[in-house]
Amino acid sequence: MAQLRKPYEQSYYPPVPTKLRKFKRVNLFVQFIRFVILNFKMLRMVRKH
Amino acid sequence: MGRLVILGAGIAGHTAALHASKKLKGKHELIVISPNSNWNWIPSNIWVGVGFMKTNQVTFPLKPVYKKIGATYIQAKAISIHPEGDKETDSPFVMIEYTKDGKIGKTEKVKYDYLMNATGPKLKFEATEGLGPGKNSVSVCTPSHATEASRQLHESIERMKRGEKQTFVIGTGHGMCTCQGAAFEYLFNVEYLLRKKGVRDKAKIINLTNENEIGDFGIGGSHIKKGGFITHSRIFTESLFTERGIEWRTGIHVRNVGQNDVFYENLKGEEKTVGKDFAMLLPPFSGVGIASYNKVGEDITSTLFAPNGFMKVDADYTKKPYEEWKASDWPSTYQNPTYKNIFAVGIAFAPPHEISKPQVNPNGTQISPTPPRTGMPSGVMAREVVYSIIDMMNGISDKPTRTASMAKMGAACIASAGFNKFNGTAVSMTMYPIVPDFERFPETGRDINYTSGEIGLAGHWNKHLLHFAFLYKGKAKPFWQIIPE
Numbered sequence: 001m002a003q004l005r006k007p008y009e010q011s012y013y014p015p016v017p018t019k020l021r022k023f024k025r026v027n028l029f030v031q032f033i034r035f036v037i038l039n040f041k042m043l044r045m046v047r048k049h
Numbered sequence: 050m051g052r053l054v055i056l057g058a059g060i061a062g063h064t065a066a067l068h069a070s071k072k073l074k075g076k077h078e079l080i081v082i083s084p085n086s087n088w089n090w091i092p093s094n095i096w097v098g099v100g101f102m103k104t105n106q107v108t109f110p111l112k113p114v115y116k117k118i119g120a121t122y123i124q125a126k127a128i129s130i131h132p133e134g135d136k137e138t139d140s141p142f143v144m145i146e147y148t149k150d151g152k153i154g155k156t157e158k159v160k161y162d163y164l165m166n167a168t169g170p171k172l173k174f175e176a177t178e179g180l181g182p183g184k185n186s187v188s189v190c191t192p193s194h195a196t197e198a199s200r201q202l203h204e205s206i207e208r209m210k211r212g213e214k215q216t217f218v219i220g221t222g223h224g225m226c227t228c229q230g231a232a233f234e235y236l237f238n239v240e241y242l243l244r245k246k247g248v249r250d251k252a253k254i255i256n257l258t259n260e261n262e263i264g265d266f267g268i269g270g271s272h273i274k275k276g277g278f279i280t281h282s283r284i285f286t287e288s289l290f291t292e293r294g295i296e297w298r299t300g301i302h303v304r305n306v307g308q309n310d311v312f313y314e315n316l317k318g319e320e321k322t323v324g325k326d327f328a329m330l331l332p333p334f335s336g337v338g339i340a341s342y343n344k345v346g347e348d349i350t351s352t353l354f355a356p357n358g359f360m361k362v363d364a365d366y367t368k369k370p371y372e373e374w375k376a377s378d379w380p381s382t383y384q385n386p387t388y389k390n391i392f393a394v395g396i397a398f399a400p401p402h403e404i405s406k407p408q409v410n411p412n413g414t415q416i417s418p419t420p421p422r423t424g425m426p427s428g429v430m431a432r433e434v435v436y437s438i439i440d441m442m443n444g445i446s447d448k449p450t451r452t453a454s455m456a457k458m459g460a461a462c463i464a465s466a467g468f469n470k471f472n473g474t475a476v477s478m479t480m481y482p483i484v485p486d487f488e489r490f491p492e493t494g495r496d497i498n499y500t501s502g503e504i505g506l507a508g509h510w511n512k513h514l515l516h517f518a519f520l521y522k523g524k525a526k527p528f529w530q531i532i533p534e
Contacts, residue, residue, distance in 0.1 A: 010297065014287035025505040026472045035507035038477050042461040042511075045479045045499060046533040 051077040051442045053435075054143060054161035056127045056339075058083035058111055060091065060424065061395030061431040062167030064534060067525055068432050070118035072439045080159060081115055084126040084148040088114070088523050089192055092424065093516050095234045097195035098329070099242050100203060101468040104192040107516075109524060118525050124149035126337070127168065128156065130353060132388040133344040141390070163438045166360050166393040167431060170334030173223075177332070179306035180222040186306045186328040189235055198329055202239065205327045209248035215326040218311050220257035222330030224302030224416035228423065229258060229266045233286075233476075234465045235329055240293045241467030249294075255323060256290065256297040257313065257330070259416050261408055263287060263297050267418035269405045271480045272493040273502045279493065282478075285502060289466070289476075298323075300408065302416045303330060318411035334396060334419070336360065352387050360393035361385060364401040371406050376456030376486035378402065382449035383434045390441075392434050392449075395427040404484055425460045426483055428534030429453055456484040459499055463512040466504060475508030477501075 006012060017025075024030045053069060055062050058081050066081045073079050087108040096102040115122035125145040132141045142158040172190050174181030182188055187198035205215045219236045221229060236256055243249045256263065264270045264286030271282050290297050300316030310322045311330070336358020341350045354360055364380040378401040385391040393399075400420045407417040422430075430453040437449035459481035467473040479501050485494020493500075522529040 010287075011291040011294075014284065014291045016288060016292050025474055028471075028506070031506040031510070034503070034505055035510055038503075038507050038511060041479050041501055042477075043533075045459040045461050045481060048459050048481060048499065 051162040052080065052160065053077060053163045053165065053438060053442065054080045054082065054159055055165045055167060056082050056143065057167035057169055057395075057397065058085065058088060058122075059167065059169045059395065061169070061397070061427045062165070063088055063111075063523060064428045065165055065167060065394065065431040065435040066115070066120055067118065067522070067529065069435045069439065070120055070525075071530070072436070073442075074119055077439075077442050079120040080123060080161075081111075081120050082123045082125055082127060082143070082145055082159065083111065084124065086110060086112065086124055086149070090516060090519050090523065091190075092512075094189045094192060094195040095231065095238055095465055096468055097192055098187075098189035098198040098202070098235055099238045099468070100199040101238070104196055108192055109520065114523070114525050123147075123159070125157070127339050129340040129342060130164065130391070131158075131342050131344075132353070132391060135342070135344060135346065141388075162390060163442060164391045165431075165435065165438065166339075166391065166397045167395050168337045168339070168397045170396045171337045171358065172332045173335045174332045177223050177303050177306060177330075180303070180330060181332060184306065185308050186222065186330045188331060189231060189329060190331065201327055202242070206243070206246050206248055208326075209243075209251035210246070212251070214251050214253070216253045216255065216324055218255050218257055218323060218325040218328040218330070220330060221259045221301070221418075222303045222306065223333040224259045224414055225333045225419055226259050226331050227267050227334060227419040227421050228331055229260055229418055230421065230462065230464050232256070232258065232329075232331055233266075236295060237289070237293065237464075237466035238468060239329075240295060241469075241473070254295045256295055257301045257303060257311065257323070258297065258299055259301055260299055260418055261316070261405065262299055263290065265405050265418060267403075267405055267421045268480070268483060269485055269494070271478070271495060271500050271502070272497060273500060274497050279497060282502060289504065300410070300416050302410075302414050306330060314410060314412060314414060316408055316410045316416055336397065336399075353385060353391070355399035357399065359399035360391075360397055361387075362393050362398045364399065366399070366401055369402075374402060376454070376482070376484055376488065379454050379456045379484050381452035381454040381457075382437060383430060383453070384449050392438060394431045394434050396422055398422070420484075422455065424462065425534055426455055426458055429458060430455075432534055454484075456482050456486050458483055463508050463515065465509065465512050467509070470510070470513070472506070473509035474504050474506055475512045476504045477508040477511060
């Protein structure tokens with residue numbers, strides 16, 4: 001949040017996402033693909049045990 | 050015919066009971082003892098705590114399920130374990146006390162051939178003055194706690210709508226807490242709700258955590274390969290906190306929760322106070338406090354249980370410094386070393402030590418997360434251990450046949466960051482192994498190809514789907530077996 005992004009305060013240093021990154025996080029098309037990939041990763045983890 | 054008694058019907062106990070029912074039917078007897086009449090999908094309590102769900106959406110009655118799978122269900126709590134029997138009987142038994150209406154307080158002996166302890170934790174609110182429901186903070190550990198948290202949260206929202214400013218303090222209520230992931234989820238769901246209600250500008254949200262750095266989550270954090278870098282989860286977590294305008298204070302041991310403030314000490318040994326209008330602070334856990342006696346009635350609780358009340362299993366409990374910790378310290382069969390027909394899974398087993406590096410401040414106060422062993426690992430170890438027990442009951446082996454070490458087990462974890470099917474988000478993480486193994490993976494302790502993390506709407510879809518999937522599985526509906534732990 002803007003009021004926290006002051007020099008030398010804790011929130012000054014971490015990376016923050018761009019507008020494009022934030023858009024992609026909730027874009028239905030992008031997220032459908034991520035949904036498939038995430039489930040593949042999780043199933044791979046389940047099968048590993 | 051043998052008898053398997055399972056203490057507890059949470060994620061571990063209920064998973065074990067479901068799997069046992071498949072294999073034991075007709076051959077051996079299965080008894081489940083739980084003080085609660087309902088099963089609770091605990092991960093969704095977060096959504097109850099912000100008002101996105103009601104209690105009846107995260108719970109269901111256990112009795113009909115156990116009737117369906119052919120198990121005997123007793124609504125009671127275990128008081129003591131008698132692994133050698135007593136003066137009257139040579140058979141090992143558990144002394145139980147009924148919690149069901151009409152029988153409350155009545156005690157009874159329940160004999161067993163094999164015993165699985167899956168009681169989960171005692172919520173130790175009394176460890177911090179003023180902590181917990183009915184005092185000066187709320188919790189999301191149970192559906193009733195979460196319902197009260199939601200009520201108080203919405204009261205604060207009403208005040209903000211009238212123009213008042215509110216400070217929300219969310220996190221861990223003691224230096225030795227676990228479940229930082231639950232605090233993370235609640236923080237982000239509250240922040241999301243406040244934005245949706247149009248009052249975010251009136252709210253200051255502060256995370257108090259016993260983690261040395263945020264993103265530790267009691268597992269020492271994890272390293273993720275992304276964008277050409279191998280980056281620690283601390284960086285991603287700090288980024289999320291900054292993006293959502295949440296302040297964080299790390300290395301915190303809360304000493305007192307007052308009506309209007311929280312008094313704490315930090316890793317530097319400083320004593321500080323933060324004002325609050327609303328506080329959701331998680332309690333530390335301990336074992337549920339089951340005693341144990343030998344045949345002549347002598348107290349052998351320390352043989353069966355560690356001082357924190359969790360049950361001793363096949364872990365290496367030798368005290369040693371962090372630098373000497375090994376993956377092999379962690380248990381694999383979950384069998385008690387003294388009484389070979391007793392096992393403990395989920396939160397009920399005593400871990401050999403923390404996973405995160407322990408920290409002590411100049412005042413001598415230990416401030417470090419205790420190891421998480423809930424959710425997926427809890428279910429996996431319950432399944433493997435119950436299959437071991439069944440093999441032993443069937444005479445296939447006299448030793449456990451299956452292993453489920455957290456140092457050889459992976460985990461997938463989804464942490465909600467806002468509940469909405471179109472703009473909600475959740476952090477999806479996978480890691481292998483849960484307990485870092487620096488002998489196998491010298492750089493980060495984990496296999497970087499299996500360790501990942503990202504935030505997005507897809508994570509929320511998954512989290513919401515898993516909510517329905519696990520409730521379906523918990524009810525033992527057709528083909529429940531295909532839903533993994």
